[in-house]
Amino acid sequence: MRAAPPLPDLATLTGEQKDELIVSLWHTVLALDGAPRQPADTAGGQPDVAELQAKIGATAASRRAWTPRRGGSVRGGLLPVVLLIVAIGFLGDFAIGRYQQRSLETRERAALELENAAFNGLDAELLRIAYEPEGAGYRATIVMHNTYSTPLYIMLSPVRVFVQVGQTWQEQPARAVASGVVELRGDREFQAAFQVEAKDWRELIPGYMHVRIDSDMLISRRTGPGSDIIGRNNRFYVYLKPQNADDAAIKRLSNFPGVPPLFILMPPH
Numbered sequence: 001m002r003a004a005p006p007l008p009d010l011a012t013l014t015g016e017q018k019d020e021l022i023v024s025l026w027h028t029v030l031a032l033d034g035a036p037r038q039p040a041d042t043a044g045g046q047p048d049v050a051e052l053q054a055k056i057g058a059t060a061a062s063r064r065a066w067t068p069r070r071g072g073s074v075r076g077g078l079l080p081v082v083l084l085i086v087a088i089g090f091l092g093d094f095a096i097g098r099y100q101q102r103s104l105e106t107r108e109r110a111a112l113e114l115e116n117a118a119f120n121g122l123d124a125e126l127l128r129i130a131y132e133p134e135g136a137g138y139r140a141t142i143v144m145h146n147t148y149s150t151p152l153y154i155m156l157s158p159v160r161v162f163v164q165v166g167q168t169w170q171e172q173p174a175r176a177v178a179s180g181v182v183e184l185r186g187d188r189e190f191q192a193a194f195q196v197e198a199k200d201w202r203e204l205i206p207g208y209m210h211v212r213i214d215s216d217m218l219i220s221r222r223t224g225p226g227s228d229i230i231g232r233n234n235r236f237y238v239y240l241k242p243q244n245a246d247d248a249a250i251k252r253l254s255n256f257p258g259v260p261p262l263f264i265l266m267p268p269h
Helices: 015-032 043-058 078-119 247-254
Strands: 124-132 138-146 151-158 160-165 169-171 174-176 180-185 186-194 209-219 229-240 263-266
Touching: 015 078, 015 169, 043 180, 078 124, 078 229, 124 209, 124 229, 138 229, 180 186
Parallel strands: none
Antiparallel strands: 124 138, 138 186, 151 180, 151 209, 160 169, 160 209, 174 186, 209 229, 229 263
């Protein structure tokens, strides 16, 4: 990367050279701001110098260099030097402001794209619940589907399971079968094992427990640490049949046409 050329010695420049340098700086400011360059109406570029003077006059005082005055005006050949110094300061202030604005816009756009991917491009569904062998509890399977062509990197928090007892939710023992950051392209299943130790659970449907499964995750577009991370909370509500349940009693009380299912998925509430 080449270093920026040094500023010329202002003391050695002629008045015409100073005017040319001022106009060049002003055109640079206009180019950075995206404004079209207007052709000069007269020779020597004087309309551009006048335009720069008007622009500096309209700039807030905090953004202009202090200019020494004598007798109420700047005299003679000092005017181009003052304009040049003010133009350099104005250009630097403008460039810094534009850089900060563009950096902020880039971060905001990236955050919006990640949020859209995490909430609109990612589907989460409780696919099934099965009994663990020998009455050891249950195993829930959650499927994630990334509808975007680019991968998402998912880190699941420990799954939490709650059973309604009276008017409250009581947390039950649960653990994720796998953990860590995973790359998600298309579909992928995640599993969690849990037990229900509560005894006095509430029956909203005769013979069934009212269960809530919380699966929270952190989502990013890259594997390494960074600020581009967003959290998403997934809540699944089910009516869950206890282990060793009496299917005949449940069927008699709830009028199921066949064998009562292990779980009945409910909409979020």
